[in-house]
Amino acid sequence: MTKQRKFVAGALVIVAAIAYLIWAGVSQSVVYFVTPSELLAAPVANKTYRLGGLVQPGTLRWDAKSLDLSFTLSDGKSSVPVKHRGAPPDLFAEGRGAVVEGLWAREGYFKASLILAKHSEEYKAPHEGAEPGYKEIIKSLRGDSR
Amino acid sequence: MTLRGLRWAIPAAVLPVLALLTYGFWTDPKEIPSPLLGRPAAAFSLATFDGGPISLEGLRGKVVMLNFWASWCVPACYDEAPAVERTWRAYKNQGVMVVGIDIQDKEEAARQFLARFGHTFPNAPDPRGRVSVDYGVYGVPETFFIDRNGRVRFKHVGALTDEIARRHLDALLKEPA
Amino acid sequence: MIPELGYAATVAGFVLALSGAVAAVVGGWTGRAEWLRTGERAAIGVWVLITVCIALMLYAFLTFDFSVRYVAINTNRGTPFYYRITALWGALEGSIVLWSWMLSIYTLIVVVQYRRRQPELYPWVLSVMLGILAFFLLVMTIPAPPFERLTPIPPDGRGLNPLLEDSGMITHPVALYLGFTGFTVPFAFAMAALIIGRTGEEWITITRRWTIIAWYFLALGLLIGGWWSYHVLGWGGYWAWDPVENAAFMPWLTATAFLHSVMVQERRRMLKLWNLSLIILTFGLTLFGTFLTRSGIIGSVHSFTQGSIGVFFLSFLSLVLLGSFSLLAWRMDRLRAESQLDSVVSRESTFLLNNLFLLAATFTVFFGTVFPLLSEAVRGVKVSVGAPFFNLVNIPVFLTLLFLMGVGPLIAWRRASAQNLKRNFLKPVLAGIVAAAVLRLFGVANVLVLAAMGLVIFVSATIVLDYARAVRARRRSGEGWSAATWGLLLRQNRRYGGFIVHLGVLVVALGVAGSQAWSVQTETTLEKGQSVELGGYRVRFDGLEASEESNHGKVTGTFSVTSGRHWDVMLHPGRKFYPQEQTPIAAVDYRLGFIEDVYLVLGDFARDGSQATIKLQVNRMVSWLWLGGFVLTIGAALAILPDHRKPA
Numbered sequence: 008m009t010k011q012r013k014f015v016a017g018a019l020v021i022v023a024a025i026a027y028l029i030w031a032g033v034s035q036s037v038v039y040f041v042t043p044s045e046l047l048a049a050p051v052a053n054k055t056y057r058l059g060g061l062v063q064p065g066t067l068r069w070d071a072k073s074l075d076l077s078f079t080l081s082d083g084k085s086s087v088p089v090k091h092r093g094a095p096p097d098l099f100a101e102g103r104g105a106v107v108e109g110l111w112a113r114e115g116y117f118k119a120s121l122i123l124a125k126h127s128e129e130y131k132a133p134h135e136g137a138e139p140g141y142k143e144i145i146k147s148l149r150g151d152s153r
Numbered sequence: 154m155t156l157r158g159l160r161w162a163i164p165a166a167v168l169p170v171l172a173l174l175t176y177g178f179w180t181d182p183k184e185i186p187s188p189l190l191g192r193p194a195a196a197f198s199l200a201t202f203d204g205g206p207i208s209l210e211g212l213r214g215k216v217v218m219l220n221f222w223a224s225w226c227v228p229a230c231y232d233e234a235p236a237v238e239r240t241w242r243a244y245k246n247q248g249v250m251v252v253g254i255d256i257q258d259k260e261e262a263a264r265q266f267l268a269r270f271g272h273t274f275p276n277a278p279d280p281r282g283r284v285s286v287d288y289g290v291y292g293v294p295e296t297f298f299i300d301r302n303g304r305v306r307f308k309h310v311g312a313l314t315d316e317i318a319r320r321h322l323d324a325l326l327k328e329p330a
Numbered sequence: 331m332i333p334e335l336g337y338a339a340t341v342a343g344f345v346l347a348l349s350g351a352v353a354a355v356v357g358g359w360t361g362r363a364e365w366l367r368t369g370e371r372a373a374i375g376v377w378v379l380i381t382v383c384i385a386l387m388l389y390a391f392l393t394f395d396f397s398v399r400y401v402a403i404n405t406n407r408g409t410p411f412y413y414r415i416t417a418l419w420g421a422l423e424g425s426i427v428l429w430s431w432m433l434s435i436y437t438l439i440v441v442v443q444y445r446r447r448q449p450e451l452y453p454w455v456l457s458v459m460l461g462i463l464a465f466f467l468l469v470m471t472i473p474a475p476p477f478e479r480l481t482p483i484p485p486d487g488r489g490l491n492p493l494l495e496d497s498g499m500i501t502h503p504v505a506l507y508l509g510f511t512g513f514t515v516p517f518a519f520a521m522a523a524l525i526i527g528r529t530g531e532e533w534i535t536i537t538r539r540w541t542i543i544a545w546y547f548l549a550l551g552l553l554i555g556g557w558w559s560y561h562v563l564g565w566g567g568y569w570a571w572d573p574v575e576n577a578a579f580m581p582w583l584t585a586t587a588f589l590h591s592v593m594v595q596e597r598r599r600m601l602k603l604w605n606l607s608l609i610i611l612t613f614g615l616t617l618f619g620t621f622l623t624r625s626g627i628i629g630s631v632h633s634f635t636q637g638s639i640g641v642f643f644l645s646f647l648s649l650v651l652l653g654s655f656s657l658l659a660w661r662m663d664r665l666r667a668e669s670q671l672d673s674v675v676s677r678e679s680t681f682l683l684n685n686l687f688l689l690a691a692t693f694t695v696f697f698g699t700v701f702p703l704l705s706e707a708v709r710g711v712k713v714s715v716g717a718p719f720f721n722l723v724n725i726p727v728f729l730t731l732l733f734l735m736g737v738g739p740l741i742a743w744r745r746a747s748a749q750n751l752k753r754n755f756l757k758p759v760l761a762g763i764v765a766a767a768v769l770r771l772f773g774v775a776n777v778l779v780l781a782a783m784g785l786v787i788f789v790s791a792t793i794v795l796d797y798a799r800a801v802r803a804r805r806r807s808g809e810g811w812s813a814a815t816w817g818l819l820l821r822q823n824r825r826y827g828g829f830i831v832h833l834g835v836l837v838v839a840l841g842v843a844g845s846q847a848w849s850v851q852t853e854t855t856l857e858k859g860q861s862v863e864l865g866g867y868r869v870r871f872d873g874l875e876a877s878e879e880s881n882h883g884k885v886t887g888t889f890s891v892t893s894g895r896h897w898d899v900m901l902h903p904g905r906k907f908y909p910q911e912q913t914p915i916a917a918v919d920y921r922l923g924f925i926e927d928v929y930l931v932l933g934d935f936a937r938d939g940s941q942a943t944i945k946l947q948v949n950r951m952v953s954w955l956w957l958g959g960f961v962l963t964i965g966a967a968l969a970i971l972p973d974h975r976k977p978a
Contacts, residue, residue, distance in 0.1 A: 010670075010671075011671075014671060014674065014679075021686060021690075022686075022690070025690045025693075025694070025723070028694075028722065028726065029694055029723055032694075032720075032723045033697075033701065033715065033719060035718065035719070036715065036716060036722065037705075037715055037719070038713060038714045038715070038716065039711065039713050040712035040713060057714055071934055071936075071941060071943050074853055074854070074855065074943070093853050093945075094853065094934050094945070095934075097564075097914060097915060097916060
């Protein structure tokens with residue numbers, strides 16, 4: 008019977024070790040979802056957040072050369088300026104929802120390391136009214152390479 | 154005796170997990186609010202498929218349900234079309250206006266769509282897509298509920314149902330002009 | 331016409347499956363054969379009806395019948411021919427049909443194989459399988475009917491999600507579902523064994539091949555999913571700890587534990603409770619996975635739409651888990667181990683540890699996946715849990731499992747003597763340590779990589795050592811070379827099939843370790859003629875071209891890639907514009923290599939073609955994942971061969 012107890016004890020030690028790892032893992036890497044209003048109410052510098060809002064029309068700036076992307080996320084009440092290094096992902100544009108993950112910088116903006124644009128399964132549409140339709144893009148490229 | 158009963162702890166252990174998963178049905182995925190909510194609705198002035206004019210200015214004082222649709226919007230616009238028409242017929246005499254805006258569509262297909270569903274409320278195409286941009290529409294169908302003072306109060310994304318329309322319209326009708 | 335016919339077939343199928351299940355139960359209870367025959371006929375009927383459903387759906391797809399709502403949503407007139415066929419399982423409703431069809435075929439196989447050979451277990455196995463079929467047919471009838479009519483008939487459909495227009499789309503769901511549904515059979519046998527109280531090794535030996543095949547297809551499905559993610563989604567990765575990925579990974583983990591743990595029950599008649607619990611968990615997790623991806627309770631890049639289907643799956647999952655674990659509790663007395671664990675240093679103990687660690691990994695993945703839900707339920711706070719959590723906990727667990735993989739096959743049963751340990755493990759351990767030291771000398775500083783490499787060498791050495799010794803022994807007893815080497819593999823195919831599968835896992839592990847540690851990436855904007863350098867490669871932007879395909883427009887960039895080793899290749903990443911999509915979809919281009927892949931994504935570009943923003947990656951060792959898959963295939967195929975024992 009003592010042998011049995013030894014095994015059980017050994018198993019419990021392993022379980023405890025893994026439980027500790029899980030606890031440590033969660034505390035380290037859990038990321039809180041906030042809206043712009045919630046973030047601005049109590050921003051903590053250098054803490055990782057996931058910030059969700061609407062990309063405010065007229066605020067999107069993308070410099071292809073320096074790869075600097077900046078825009079403002081708003082929830083209708085407050086807005087947060089966001090800066091990101093790298094091209095905007097597909098599904099990302101003004102007037103659409105997006106979630107960004109990153110840190111609140113002391114200088115007063117949100118430094119995003121990851122942009123997740125909201126993807127809706129419900130309905131899909133070409134938006135040829137707002138941006139040049141793809142047919143125009145194709146036409147202009149063909150004209151150039153002829 | 155208790156050791157024998159202990160065995161039932163195994164199936165019982167499943168219950169908290171199932172409870173947690175059931176809870177999952179009550180939570181809503183985080184809705185990203187429209188920045189337009191509470192703001193004045195963008196003005197528009199269009200020509201309906203019947204030829205007459207329609208503008209938001211001319212509807213001041215009424216509660217307006219603005220429905221963006223398209224004939225190529227399968228299946229959601231097809232699903233909601235009967236409900237939109239039913240809502241119109243139920244509320245037209247209560248100071249509510251239903252306006253349909255057809256975006257990025259071909260005229261022939263749009264007319265066929267209207268004929269099939271027998272829509273009796275005004276529908277207009279949005280030729281340059283300006284109105285859909287003004288309202289932040291990025292897909293169809295989307296329905297905006299505008300109060301008597303011309304402010305956007307609710308936005309519904311996806312197919313509309315009688316229940317949802319009724320809920321929002323009743324709420325707006327209750328408010329004083 | 332098609333919607334109505336199809337719907338009728340679905341309803342008839344459900345009624346038939348349910349009545350068949352009941353008939354089989356009555357047959358089992360009373361022992362009267364005619365009830366069983368009714369059940370069998372129902373099984374045949376269900377298969378016929380589901381096949382009819384599939385035939386109708388294919389016909390509707392091929393004839394552009396947009397009166398069927400599912401066809402209108404998932405294809406349009408521009409969809410290429412083969413994708414019109416694969417659209418069958420491309421969305422929610424169709425995937426349930428595919429699942430049901432596979433299940434119905436498996437049920438028929440069960441009928442043919444076991445009606446005479448296992449008269450006692452058979453009625454209950456049949457009833458469980460028909461019962462599960464009935465559930466899926468119920469789902470096809472109520473919350474997710476594939477045969478809804480769309481009125482009026484739209485002139486054109488919406489179209490398949492372009493991300494699904496890929497060869498991976500043809501194979502990934504099929505492989506996954508073959509895996510998922512495959513576990514239904516061992517589960518059904520486990521339930522039958524519990525019901526009639528025959529909790530010995532029978533149900534395990536009978537279902538051994540099913541388990542291996544299902545396990546293999548699940549592994550294959552996961553690897554294909556990784557490949558699909560890698561070469562389509564444009565982020566250069568193959569695994570994101572996404573809830574849907576996790577949902578498929580968890581049953582694989584418990585299935586791996588089950589696969590190994592049953593060997594202990596066969597040999598020493600222990601771990602009976604473990605094995606039954608593991609198969610119940612595995613089957614339950616396949617249902618959970620389906621629930622997770624279809625209920626919408628956890629957001630994910632992959633998830634299908636919701637509706638009431640989540641409620642159906644959760645209810646059925648509850649029924650299955652509560653029912654099977656209650657059966658288990660009821661039969662607890664018959665699950666006493668017939669022998670004890672003699673020593674910590676033994677094969678039994680190694681397998682037990684294997685179970686423990688695999689279960690720990692499963693729990694970790696489960697916990698991380700539902701933690702957002704838990705956090706909201708308990709504290710009202712919305713959180714997300716990402717890759718860092720899963721990696722932090724799972725990496726040590728997987729490294730331990732690698733170690734156990736080397737120890738398990740060679741360590742002695744009952745109690746391993748010091749001599750046995752030395753003989754089997756001294757050289758491999760030394761080899762592992764030397765390998766890690768050599769790598770360290772070569773400048774590899776990453777501790778995890780060193781540990782992984784050392785372990786991989788250790789495990790490989792045990793396999794090679796064991797095989798070499800066996801070959802030598804056979805040669806010494808007078809066998810020719812081919813019999814000693816090749817013949818040995820065939821004669822002990824279970825053992826060596828398993829070894830080859832382990833080798834496959836090692837190859838995959840190497841791929842994971844190497845790609846995580848040594849891949850590099852950069853993002854930059856290039857003018858025409860400009861180059862960028864990364865990882866020994868120079869990539870030059872040459873120009874942009876536009877073209878029109880059947881259902882999308884495409885802009886393709888031309889890039890010349892050279893490396894110091896005089897290796898020239900042209901890459902053509904592009905952006906595809908589908909009319910029904912909100913934004914363009916990236917089309918990645920890459921050059922795969924044994925050690926390195928060059929991976930290029932086209933991002934933004936100037937309208938006149940003068941400038942392009944690209945993301946360039948040099949990914950190392952990723953191909954080893956796919957190679958590992960091939961090795962796994964060989965190993966699994968060898969393992970399931972019929973026993974080839976030479977007569978004495």
